[in-house]
Structure formats: structure tokens, C-alpha cells
Amino acid sequence: xxxxxxxxxxxxxxxxxxxxxxxxxxxxxxxxxxxxxxxxxxxxxxxxxxxxxxxxxxxxxxxxxxxxxxxxxxxxxxxxxxxxxxxxxxxxxxxxxxxxxxxxxxxxxxxxxxxxxxxxxxxxxxxxxxxxxxxxxxxxxxxxxxxxxxxxxxxxxxxxxxxxxxxxxxxxxxxxxxxxxxxxxxxxxxxxxxxxxxxxxxxxxxxxxxxxxxxxxxxxxxxxxxxxxxxxxxxxxxxxxxxxxxxxxxxxxxxxxxxxxxxxxxxxxxxxxxxxxxxxxxxxxxxxxxxxxxxxx
Numbered sequence: 295x296x297x298x299x300x301x302x303x304x305x306x307x308x309x310x311x312x313x314x315x316x317x318x319x320x321x322x323x324x325x326x327x328x329x330x331x332x333x334x335x336x337x338x339x340x341x342x343x344x345x346x347x348x349x350x351x352x353x354x355x356x357x358x359x360x361x362x363x364x365x366x367x368x369x370x371x372x373x374x375x376x377x378x379x380x381x382x383x384x385x386x387x388x389x390x391x392x393x394x395x396x397x398x399x400x401x402x403x404x405x406x407x408x409x410x411x412x413x414x415x416x417x418x419x420x421x422x423x424x425x426x427x428x429x430x431x432x433x434x435x436x437x438x439x440x441x442x443x444x445x446x447x448x449x450x451x452x453x454x455x456x457x458x459x460x461x462x463x464x465x466x467x468x469x470x471x472x473x474x475x476x477x478x479x480x481x482x483x484x485x486x487x488x489x490x491x492x493x494x495x496x497x498x499x500x501x502x503x504x505x506x507x508x509x510x511x512x513x514x515x516x517x518x519x520x521x522x523x524x525x526x527x528x529x530x531x532x533x534x535x536x537x538x539x540x541x542x543x544x545x546x547x548x549x550x551x552x553x554x555x556x557x558x559x560x561x562x563x564x565x566x567x568x569x570x571x572x573x574x575x576x577x578x579x580x581x582x583x584x585x586x587x588x589x590x591x
Contacts, residue, residue, distance in 0.1 A: 300380055300546045301558040303373035304539075310366045311535060317359050318518050318531075321462075326353035327488055329514050340501065342478070347495040347512060349464065349488050355518075360460045363520065364453040366535065370542045371450040374401035374443075377546045378427070382418045384553045393418075401545070403447040404431050405438060423549070430545040442541035445534065449520070462488040462516040463528055466495050472508040476500060485528070488516050536572065 328350040334340050378401045382388040393399045399418055404410040410431060415424045428434065432441030449458060466483040476499035486492040495512050518531040547562060554562070 298380055298550070298553075298555060298558055300373045300376035300550060301554070301561060303369045303376055304543060304546060305561060307366050307369035307373070307539065310362055310369065311539070314359060314362050314366065314535075315532070317356050317362070321353070321356060322516075324353050326355070326462075327351060327514070327516065329494065329512075338501070342498050343476075343501050345497045345510065346493050347514070349486070349490070349492050349494055349514075351488060351490045355460070355462045355488065359518070360458050363449075363458050363460050363531075367446065367449045367453055367458070367538075370539060371446055373542055373546050374403075375399075377401065377549045378418075380553065381423060381549050385423075386418065388418065401427065402431075403443050404433065405444065406433055407431075426548050427545075429548070430541070442534075442537040443545070445529075446538045446542065449538075459521045460531060461519060461521075461528075463519040464488060464492070464494040465515040465517050467513040467515075468495060468497075469511040470497065470509070472506050474502075474506060476502055476506060476508075540569075 329347045330350055331345070331347055333343070333345045335343055335345075379393050379399055382393055382399055388399075402409070402411050402415070407428075410428060412424060415427065419427075430443060432438045432444035435441040435444075438444065452458060464484060464486045468481060468483070470479075470481060479499040480497070482496040484493050484495065486494055494514060497510060519528040520531045520534060521528045543562075543565065550558070551562075
């Protein structure tokens with residue numbers, strides 16, 4: 295079964311994403327982490343009672359996930375370039391020299407209208423096609439700083455020069471009750487990478503003059519996260535990849551839907567029909583509705 299080039303790239307990326315999911319599933323199933331509890335409860339010289347839970351790594355997160363992520367990102371990025379090349383070739387009759395010569399044709403990903411390069415795009419396309427490209431630019435998103443295609447560009451660029459960083463990050467839920475309630479209570483959930491000795495939860499409060507009844511019930515989880523060098527925040531991997539993929543899918547669809555072959559259309563229809571189910575599974579798996587949730591509190 296043959297697919298036109300941009301859709302072949304998206305299908306390949308989807309296959310690799312499934313492999314990445316399997317790597318994460320196998321890692322979680324191996325029970326890779328323990329949590330050690332430390333307390334100074336018996337040290338009466340300290341005016342604060344301090345309790346801390348630190349991770350003990352029994353099995354490191356697989357390094358190959360970072361390499362696989364690079365392949366995924368670059369296949370998705372290539373799908374956009376292949377889409378504009380397909381439009382130039384099939385709709386406007388450009389040959390390979392015209393597409394790949396000195397004025398190499400790419401799908402631009404721009405943070406501002408001035409960086410879109412309309413003048414250069416007019417070497418290949420009329421304004422209606424350029425307008426479609428512009429509809430998918432980061433500066434057209436409600437929050438350009440969290441644009442999926444902007445994220446795709448940054449991850450792809452970083453993968454060319456330095457390794458992408460994929461790691462498990464701590465997620466903590468804690469129920470704390472005490473009677474009487476202690477003074478100066480601080481509960482800190484650390485959004486830490488899962489490395490030996492990293493603190494994931496700290497509870498501290500003024501040492502009480504009388505005995506108190508206290509119940510602390512922490513629940514520890516981890517979430518696969520991604521950060522490229524130069525990015526300030528870690529982002530949940532599964533949800534971020536879905537947002538990136540769907541943004542690229544939308545751009546490729548809008549550019550090529552009238553030149554797609556029947557197999558391309560079949561893949562696109564299947565993917566679109568599974569949108570709600572796919573989104574539900576990702577949200578259930580991550581417990582996160584938005585890529586910025588889960589930041590350190």
C-alpha cells in the first residue's frame with residue numbers, strides 16, 4: 295500500500311509513538327521506584343519537625359526513549375515540509391530542481407507574521423495556499439508560547455544539535471490531617487526527576503509543645519516528561535506529542551486534502567474518527583488536562 299510522502303511520514307511517526315508508549319508501559323510495570331521516608335521527629339533541638347520522602351531508583355528510565363523521541367519529532371516535522379513540496383509538485387507543476395534547489399522549499403514555523411516569509415513563499419504559491427500555511431502558525435494560536443508547532447520546531451532543532459531529554463517526573467498527592475493543626479505548616483511537592491536521592495515530598499511544621507494526632511498519606515506517581523535544552527519547563531510527554539501530532543496532521547490535511555490518494559484519505563478518516571477516544575485515553579493516562587499542569591508547587 296503506497297502513501298504520498300507527507301502522510302507516510304505521519305504514519306511512520308505514529309508507529310514510533312506506539313513503540314514509545316510500549317517502552318513507558320514496560321518501565322512502569324517493572325516497579326522501578328521506591329520511596330524512603332526521613333524524619334527528625336526525635337531531634338528536639340530543631341524547632342521544626344521535618345519529614346521528607348526521597349526516591350530510590352531500582353531501574354533507570356530507558357535512555358532509548360530519548361532517541362526514539364528524536365525520530366518521532368523529525369518524522370512529524372518532515373511531514374510538513376513534504377506537504378508543501380507535494381502541493382508545489384502536484385498542484386503547480388514544480389520539478390525537483392525548483393523545490394530542492396537554491397530556494398529550498400520548507401514549511402515555515404514562525405513566531406511572528408514578519409518571520410513567515412510571504413515574499414519567499416510567493417515563489418511557489420498563490421495567496422490562498424499561503425493563507426492556509428499562515429492559519430497554522432504559532433502566532434495564530436491563543437497562547438503562542440504553548441503552540442504545538444512551535445514546540446515541534448524547537449524539539450526538532452534541538453535534536454539536530456543535542457540530545458532531547460525524556461525522563462520520569464514525580465507527581466505527588468498527599469492527604470494531611472492533624473489535631474490540633476500544627477503551626478507554620480508547609481507541604482511541598484517537588485516536581486523532581488526520578489533520580490536516586492531526589493526529594494519528592496517535604497512536610498514541615500513548628501514542633502508542637504504537646505502531642506498531636508497526625509495522619510500523613512502520600513501517594514507517589516511518575517509521569518513521562520520531555521524537555522529540550524533551552525526549554526524552561528518539563529512537559530508531559532504523551533499529551534505533548536498528541537498535541538504536536540494533531541497540529542501537524544491538521545496542517546497536512548488542509549494543504550493536501552484535495553490531492554490525497556484514497557489510501558491517504560482512509561488513514562486520515564480513521565485518525566479523525568478516533569479523536570475523542572484518543573484524547574480520553576491520554577487524559578486518563580496522564581491525569582493532566584493541559585501541558586503546563588503538574589509544574590512544581
